[in-house]
Amino acid sequence: DTAVSQTPKYLVTQMGNDKSIKCEQNLGHDTMYWYKQDSKKFLKIMFSYNNKELIINETVPNRFSPKSPDKAHLNLHINSLELGDSAVYFCASSRQGASGNTIYFGEGSWLTVV
């Protein structure tokens, strides 16, 4: 069983569309994250949720909206997609934050905006 699973793995869509990436973890963790990896492989945190509450919201356009229906799920919705949104998006989870606890990542979702 995959500990952190995200769908879809690959997504090709046109500019202006709205899309969602779903994430689920079965590790019993209370903290979930979204990270973005750009074309140069640079990884940066976008959001983090602890017990369904938004904790970190880095400088990310308002077009990106995370939603956490429960502790095991953190979905990422993107409105009005732009070419620059093309990247790999990683979902991750840990117990009470990275301090002292390991963050486990999903396999990534490759988003291509054309």
Next chain:
Amino acid sequence: AQKVTQAQTEISVVEKEDVTLDCVYETRDTTYYLFWYKQPPSGELVFLIRRNSFDEQNEISGRYSWNFQKSTSSFNFTITASQVVDSAVYFCALSEGYSGGGADGLTFGKGTHLIIQP
């Protein structure tokens, strides 16, 4: 502000050679955690090790070893007798301590692309 520097963007060695990946970090906290992750060509991020700031003991796991030196703010990673399967991008990351708990997240270095040639 916290920062992680991996100065080596790409390293290429021949199989069976030893190779060391450098990681230098900056933080104002006295409590922090350091991590290494591996990203193979298939793209997933694989956890390798976590080390807290109070534990400077070096660690060895098979062909992998890590050298943590607070005096130089470094957390270097050595692969002994490298193999082709070690080819990947390796990321060093830092998390600062947060006494109130919660979701701290990781600050990543830019990664080192390791190429092991047969």
